[in-house]
Amino acid sequence: MATNAHSNTRKKSQLTRGHKKKARTRQQLLDAALRIYARAGVGGLALNALAEEAGVSNGTIYNYFRSREQVLEAVGLELAIQLSEQILVASEAVDSGAERLCIAVRTFMNKALSDPDWTRALISVVRYAEGMRSALGSYLRADLQAGHRQGDFHYANEEMAMSIVISATLGAMNLLVEQGPVEHADRIAAKMVLQALGVPDEQARHIAELPLPGAQG
Amino acid sequence: MATNAHSNTRKKSQLTRGHKKKARTRQQLLDAALRIYARAGVGGLALNALAEEAGVSNGTIYNYFRSREQVLEAVGLELAIQLSEQILVASEAVDSGAERLCIAVRTFMNKALSDPDWTRALISVVRYAEGMRSALGSYLRADLQAGHRQGDFHYANEEMAMSIVISATLGAMNLLVEQGPVEHADRIAAKMVLQALGVPDEQARHIAELPLPGAQG
Amino acid sequence: MATNAHSNTRKKSQLTRGHKKKARTRQQLLDAALRIYARAGVGGLALNALAEEAGVSNGTIYNYFRSREQVLEAVGLELAIQLSEQILVASEAVDSGAERLCIAVRTFMNKALSDPDWTRALISVVRYAEGMRSALGSYLRADLQAGHRQGDFHYANEEMAMSIVISATLGAMNLLVEQGPVEHADRIAAKMVLQALGVPDEQARHIAELPLPGAQG
Amino acid sequence: MATNAHSNTRKKSQLTRGHKKKARTRQQLLDAALRIYARAGVGGLALNALAEEAGVSNGTIYNYFRSREQVLEAVGLELAIQLSEQILVASEAVDSGAERLCIAVRTFMNKALSDPDWTRALISVVRYAEGMRSALGSYLRADLQAGHRQGDFHYANEEMAMSIVISATLGAMNLLVEQGPVEHADRIAAKMVLQALGVPDEQARHIAELPLPGAQG
DNA sequence: CATGAATGAGACTTCATTCAT
DNA sequence: TATGAATGAAGTCTCATTCAT
Numbered sequence: 086m087a088t089n090a091h092s093n094t095r096k097k098s099q100l101t102r103g104h105k106k107k108a109r110t111r112q113q114l115l116d117a118a119l120r121i122y123a124r125a126g127v128g129g130l131a132l133n134a135l136a137e138e139a140g141v142s143n144g145t146i147y148n149y150f151r152s153r154e155q156v157l158e159a160v161g162l163e164l165a166i167q168l169s170e171q172i173l174v175a176s177e178a179v180d181s182g183a184e185r186l187c188i189a190v191r192t193f194m195n196k197a198l199s200d201p202d203w204t205r206a207l208i209s210v211v212r213y214a215e216g217m218r219s220a221l222g223s224y225l226r227a228d229l230q231a232g233h234r235q236g237d238f239h240y241a242n243e244e245m246a247m248s249i250v251i252s253a254t255l256g257a258m259n260l261l262v263e264q265g266p267v268e269h270a271d272r273i274a275a276k277m278v279l280q281a282l283g284v285p286d287e288q289a290r291h292i293a294e295l296p297l298p299g300a301q302g
Numbered sequence: 303m304a305t306n307a308h309s310n311t312r313k314k315s316q317l318t319r320g321h322k323k324k325a326r327t328r329q330q331l332l333d334a335a336l337r338i339y340a341r342a343g344v345g346g347l348a349l350n351a352l353a354e355e356a357g358v359s360n361g362t363i364y365n366y367f368r369s370r371e372q373v374l375e376a377v378g379l380e381l382a383i384q385l386s387e388q389i390l391v392a393s394e395a396v397d398s399g400a401e402r403l404c405i406a407v408r409t410f411m412n413k414a415l416s417d418p419d420w421t422r423a424l425i426s427v428v429r430y431a432e433g434m435r436s437a438l439g440s441y442l443r444a445d446l447q448a449g450h451r452q453g454d455f456h457y458a459n460e461e462m463a464m465s466i467v468i469s470a471t472l473g474a475m476n477l478l479v480e481q482g483p484v485e486h487a488d489r490i491a492a493k494m495v496l497q498a499l500g501v502p503d504e505q506a507r508h509i510a511e512l513p514l515p516g517a518q519g
Numbered sequence: 520m521a522t523n524a525h526s527n528t529r530k531k532s533q534l535t536r537g538h539k540k541k542a543r544t545r546q547q548l549l550d551a552a553l554r555i556y557a558r559a560g561v562g563g564l565a566l567n568a569l570a571e572e573a574g575v576s577n578g579t580i581y582n583y584f585r586s587r588e589q590v591l592e593a594v595g596l597e598l599a600i601q602l603s604e605q606i607l608v609a610s611e612a613v614d615s616g617a618e619r620l621c622i623a624v625r626t627f628m629n630k631a632l633s634d635p636d637w638t639r640a641l642i643s644v645v646r647y648a649e650g651m652r653s654a655l656g657s658y659l660r661a662d663l664q665a666g667h668r669q670g671d672f673h674y675a676n677e678e679m680a681m682s683i684v685i686s687a688t689l690g691a692m693n694l695l696v697e698q699g700p701v702e703h704a705d706r707i708a709a710k711m712v713l714q715a716l717g718v719p720d721e722q723a724r725h726i727a728e729l730p731l732p733g734a735q736g
Numbered sequence: 737m738a739t740n741a742h743s744n745t746r747k748k749s750q751l752t753r754g755h756k757k758k759a760r761t762r763q764q765l766l767d768a769a770l771r772i773y774a775r776a777g778v779g780g781l782a783l784n785a786l787a788e789e790a791g792v793s794n795g796t797i798y799n800y801f802r803s804r805e806q807v808l809e810a811v812g813l814e815l816a817i818q819l820s821e822q823i824l825v826a827s828e829a830v831d832s833g834a835e836r837l838c839i840a841v842r843t844f845m846n847k848a849l850s851d852p853d854w855t856r857a858l859i860s861v862v863r864y865a866e867g868m869r870s871a872l873g874s875y876l877r878a879d880l881q882a883g884h885r886q887g888d889f890h891y892a893n894e895e896m897a898m899s900i901v902i903s904a905t906l907g908a909m910n911l912l913v914e915q916g917p918v919e920h921a922d923r924i925a926a927k928m929v930l931q932a933l934g935v936p937d938e939q940a941r942h943i944a945e946l947p948l949p950g951a952q953g
Numbered sequence: 954c955a956t957g958a959a960t961g962a963g964a965c966t967t968c969a970t971t972c973a974t
Numbered sequence: 975t976a977t978g979a980a981t982g983a984a985g986t987c988t989c990a991t992t993c994a995t
Contacts, residue, residue, distance in 0.1 A: 686907020712900075
């Protein structure tokens with residue numbers, strides 16, 4: 086399953102050398118949890134099933150987490166970290182808020198196509214743990230404010246703009262994972278989001294059709 | 303509006319008068335379920351708790367529903383019916399698709415303020431039972447197509463437009479119930495949705511600020 | 520279903536004229552119970568299902584029986600009565616114990632073919648309520664003793680002879696209802712039972728092949 | 737014989753020594769189930785009661801069996817295995833089908849006296865799970881066919897012969913456990929069974945009175 | 954740390970029985 | 975008597991959590 090792709094080789098602290106096995110198990114558990122999220126949602130995560138999926142004994146989970154609640158928390162955090170990577174990598178060298186937001190939306194849309202499991206896990210977590218929205222929100226808010234400063238975005242209420250951008254994007258991603266691909270889905274969604282934020286039609290189209298950084302063109 | 307009519311003002315003792323009290327229990331159960339949805343979401347509905355909330359014995363539930371699954375189904379249907387009333391009543395005499403959609407969005411936003419429990423229940427159900435989306439979708443699609451025919455909406459993909467409109471609106475409603483009122487929330491959200499569908503700024507503002515039918519002005 | 524055949528037209532008291540409807544319901548319940556026995560065994564008789572099968576409301580059962588246990592008892596008694604009729608009718612005019620027993624066995628075997636539902640109900644009741652055996656036993660014991668007196672039967676222990684005759688016959692009946700017809704099943708079983716009781720081969724065959732009274736020969 | 741080995745002489749505390757105690761629980765459960773069968777029959781086995789009888793928590797059962805159905809299955813299998821031991825040990829070195837069958841019948845009759853609980857459990861299982869009959873049947877069929885080849889048995893239909901032998905023997909066993917001992921019960925029953933299969937009186941008595949192998953005479 | 958058997962609370966469901974109409 | 979809604983005990987099963995090894 087592709088969900089394995091984002092995982093267990095790097096961690097910010099990089100604990101090189103010595104004791105590698107130690108925290109490897111923890112990552113196995115988090116990865117396994119994401120796979121289960123994709124299948125069954127957050128509410129469907131049973132610790133016995135998690136242990137089996139991770140290839141450890143059920144008791145082992147409690148060597149890494151104090152309770153089920155803490156597992157969910159940790160998985161949410163893990164997902165937030167992976168999320169950050171997605172966003173940061175994609176719009177590293179871009180200054181325009183509108184373009185950064187557009188890139189983010191398109192990146193997520195493409196992620197929904199390339200890794201539906203991860204996407205389902207994300208959607209499930211966002212629904213379950215409202216707190217996850219803040220992880221999304223922190224990046225988004227910066228882009229919104231930049232776009233606003235730069236005269237591209239015109240919104241009457243920032244909180245509402247954030248809510249609408251996030252939920253619209255997740256809704257579009259959900260469409261892709263549940264109903265299959267749509268031609269140019271990433272650009273369509275990005276353009277609609279830009280328009281919702283007050284970017285005029287032509288400009289929105291223009292931004293939405295810029296080549297994605299990192300693409301080979 | 304009548305949607306609040308089902309509620310908790312009478313208890314088991316007050317079955318004087320009348321002679322149809324038997325089937326009233328079903329409505330008590332549905333109402334109680336909606337209250338629990340609001341608190342705990344669909345996944346949090348335990349039949350034990352439902353029985354207690356409705357003031358009946360656990361076995362009684364099974365006089366009205368064959369299984370937990372059927373309870374969820376029935377509550378979803380109940381919600382869908384109440385939903386339809388909301389929408390139909392609101393935009394009865396309006397022909398413009400854009401205006402109809404705008405009225406719908408604003409009506410729901412106001413509902414989020416006036417009946418947060420019902421709204422939380424709705425959000426939970428939409429997330430849980432994807433089928434609920436079709437209830438929403440059938441009304442929405444008609445308005446989208448009308449707006450498209452009438453030259454107001456310009457969207458590249460209808461499915462994606464529906465997904466985005468629904469999720470954006472629910473996201474905005476969610477903001478209200480979770481974080482409290484926002485000045486002119488209904489108009490702000492409606493305008494953003496219209497813009498996402500390609501309605502230009504000025505026109506979107508104009509439509510969003512039309513008086514709501516049924517309002518006393 | 521053929522199970523209906525033995526029922527509700529006669530009762531020893533014959534309560535002719537006037538109030539016929541009264542005790543009719545009771546018979547409906549007993550008949551319905553037998554049909555359920557055939558399908559699900561005694562343990563599978565649920566009073567709700569019984570009420571539905573009998574076409575009455577569940578509460579009505581308690582106008583005729585004080586508890587589930589009493590229903591079972593009454594059905595057992597009903598079955599015993601029907602059983603008696605079977606036996607008495609068949610060997611009315613026969614004096615030889617061996618012949619009477621043979622007729623009884625053959626009659627039951629044929630009943631197993633012609634009314635598998637009734638037979639399954641009987642088997643289920645015999646297993647469930649050991650007391651039912653005494654109803655069978657009282658007829659059987661007379662025949663055994665007669666056959667013994669007449670020099671046909673030679674058994675060392677009457678109780679054991681009764682147990683074996685009853686269980687062997689029921690076992691053979693069970694074979695028929697569960698696995699389908701067997702050529703000359705009635706004669707084969709009867710002959711084996713006679714032999715078990717010490718009747719020599721030739722004589723056993725002879726008795727087993729006598730025409731059944733009531734047959735058109 | 738070893739068949740009594742599984743029983744109730746140690747409780748939870750006595751798990752000193754040894755280091756395989758884990759899988760012992762399964763046997764505790766099977767043993768407890770047999771004791772309950774003896775008291776209440778297969779239909780009377782409630783998992784709550786089983787857990788208590790076995791001295792474990794109710795959840796523990798599900799560490800060994802996936803459902804109630806699987807418990808019944810496993811207990812049936814256990815009983816079938818113990819059954820096989822009974823039969824195989826008893827008539828190991830005997831070639832005559834008639835003698836083998838006779839030994840089997842007598843062994844079971846004696847078992848009914850020495851271990852009524854086990855016998856009640858067996859009877860209950862045979863009634864409940866028709867599949868158990870095949871376990872019995874496979875041994876029996878071989879003996880029947882051998883006796884037939886050897887000119888001792890004369891039956892017209894093998895299936896019916898099997899049904900009658902099995903049910904007659906179980907009926908005789910049932911008499912013993914329900915009504916207490918009968919002088920020479922094993923020989924009496926065995927002789928009747930042999931006669932039912934066509935063995936003449938004198939020969940049947942002779943075979944039924946042979947000393948049982950394993951007896952000290 | 955790892956294991957996995959054991960635990961027990963709690964969920965869903967069935968069903969005999971009661972009772973107001 | 976008949977009805978059928980309501981009851982609540984009891985049963986099956988799940989699962990987070992503990993603990994001895």
